[in-house]
Amino acid sequence: MSEDDDERPARPSWRLSPHCFYCSAQLVKAEGGADRRHNVRTRDHINPRARGGPDAAYNLVAACLLCNTLKETTQPMVYWRFALDHVAPYRHDLGRLRAHLLHVRGRRMARVVERFMVDRPASLDAAE
Numbered sequence: 516m517s518e519d520d521d522e523r524p525a526r527p528s529w530r531l532s533p534h535c536f537y538c539s540a541q542l543v544k545a546e547g548g549a550d551r552r553h554n555v556r557t558r559d560h561i562n563p564r565a566r567g568g569p570d571a572a573y574n575l576v577a578a579c580l581l582c583n584t585l586k587e588t589t590q591p592m593v594y595w596r597f598a599l600d601h602v603a604p605y606r607h608d609l610g611r612l613r614a615h616l617l618h619v620r621g622r623r624m625a626r627v628v629e630r631f632m633v634d635r636p637a638s639l640d641a642a643e
């Protein structure tokens with residue numbers, strides 16, 4: 516039995532996928548500029564390496580740098596659901612995304628968003 520006999524639909528390599536697996540953002544190359552850094556294409560382990568996820572192609576997807584950073588070691592389906600509900604609707608405006616995540620998840624996630632903001636607000640870090 517060759518690989519062509521496999522009934523599973525083929526998923527493009529993470530290098531070729533134009534969109535983030537989690538939030539569907541259009542991905543850009545690293546040279547995209549500071550204002551688009553959150554959209555930079557990264558390789559993400561669906562099942563995180565920290566949870567024993569392998570380095571195999573079936574466990575790799577393209578993710579935007581923002582999702583890859585927010586996801587950390589969260590279970591993939593849990594993060595996927597979270598990204599659809601809480602990241603995708605706001606990510607076009609990082610200030611709004613930061614405010615939203617601060618409201619629903621607290622300062623740790625809001626700080627992740629701050630790292631991608633060109634005009635970075637000082638309030639959260641100043642509070643420490």
Ligand SMILES: [Zn+2]
Binds near residue numbers: 537538540578
């Ligand atoms: Zn994403």
